Amino acid sequence: MSESFQLDGEDIPYTPGQTVLQAALSAGRYIPHLCYHPEFKPHGSCKVCTVKIASGKSQRTAASCTLPAQPGLEIESDSDEMNELRRTLVQMLFAEGNHFCPSCEKSGNCALQALGSDLGVMTAGFRHFYPDRPVDASHPDILLDFNRCILCELCVRASCEVDEKCVFALSGRGITKHLVVNAASGQLADTDIALIDKAMQVCPVGVILTKRVGFAEPIGERRYDQRPISAQALDDAPRAATGKGRCTSCEE
Ligand code: SF4
Numbered sequence: 001m002s003e004s005f006q007l008d009g010e011d012i013p014y015t016p017g018q019t020v021l022q023a024a025l026s027a028g029r030y031i032p033h034l035c036y037h038p039e040f041k042p043h044g045s046c047k048v049c050t051v052k053i054a055s056g057k058s059q060r061t062a063a064s065c066t067l068p069a070q071p072g073l074e075i076e077s078d079s080d081e082m083n084e085l086r087r088t089l090v091q092m093l094f095a096e097g098n099h100f101c102p103s104c105e106k107s108g109n110c111a112l113q114a115l116g117s118d119l120g121v122m123t124a125g126f127r128h129f130y131p132d133r134p135v136d137a138s139h140p141d142i143l144l145d146f147n148r149c150i151l152c153e154l155c156v157r158a159s160c161e162v163d164e165k166c167v168f169a170l171s172g173r174g175i176t177k178h179l180v181v182n183a184a185s186g187q188l189a190d191t192d193i194a195l196i197d198k199a200m201q202v203c204p205v206g207v208i209l210t211k212r213v214g215f216a217e218p219i220g221e222r223r224y225d226q227r228p229i230s231a232q233a234l235d236d237a238p239r240a241a242t243g244k245g246r247c248t249s250c251e252e
């Protein structure tokens with residue numbers, strides 16, 4: 001018999017080595033997340049997957065994407081308190097970048113937008129920073145708009161671990177942390193990135209874009225037009241028992 005823990009009062013079975021988020025998704029229970037991708041080691045940066053853990057009389061919070069599943073854990077996730085914290089995190093991400101959805105070609109296919117919608121984020125919440133990071137249009141086929149980066153590091157992981165090119169990196173600390181291109185010139189045109197690279201598929205927002213194909217999908221047919229991100233994530237989650245599921249973020 002497999003081990004289990006409790007998530008919002010429900011028994012969630014897990015296999016050794018799974019995190020709480022992986023076990024929950026495998027069991028058909030959604031925990032909101034942004035920087036987690038089933039094909040990569042958890043990064044733990046967005047904190048949207050934060051849950052509350054009861055242990056005796058004490059309580060603590062932790063990112064469920066890096067929290068190892070253990071027997072007897074009592075976890076609270078889908079509560080007003082946890083979802084309010086997630087709304088605040090989403091508002092902070094919107095405030096830090098230039099996420100003007102009406103003019104963004106990723107609209108309808110964007111995980112940040114879809115998560116905000118799913119969580120019921122109705123207001124800005126914070127004064128916007130309006131960053132002014134120059135776009136990199138140097139590459140003939142690929143455009144980078146750094147003003148939408150949520151620093152999830154998925155492109156960094158994909159480019160190094162899958163493509164073996166390490167085209168991207170994060171640089172700086174705190175509010176100065178930002179995405180950079182690994183070339184002496186800092187320009188994408190001076191890397192060997194290619195349209196077929198994994199790094200081209202994983203960006204959950206509208207930073208890494210293919211030129212000349214924007215706004216190709218009609219409204220109503222985009223990834224999150226008909227299925228909310230919660231349902232989409234469960235559709236996509238790897239399920240050991242059924243063999244169903246595929247990559248949660250890629251848009252093949
Ligand atoms: S460019 Fe996209 S994938 Fe890369 S760190 Fe920024 S948001 Fe994440």
Ligand code: FES
Pocket residue numbers: 032033034035036043044045046047048049050063064065066
């Ligand atoms: S999904 Fe867990 S910290 Fe981002």
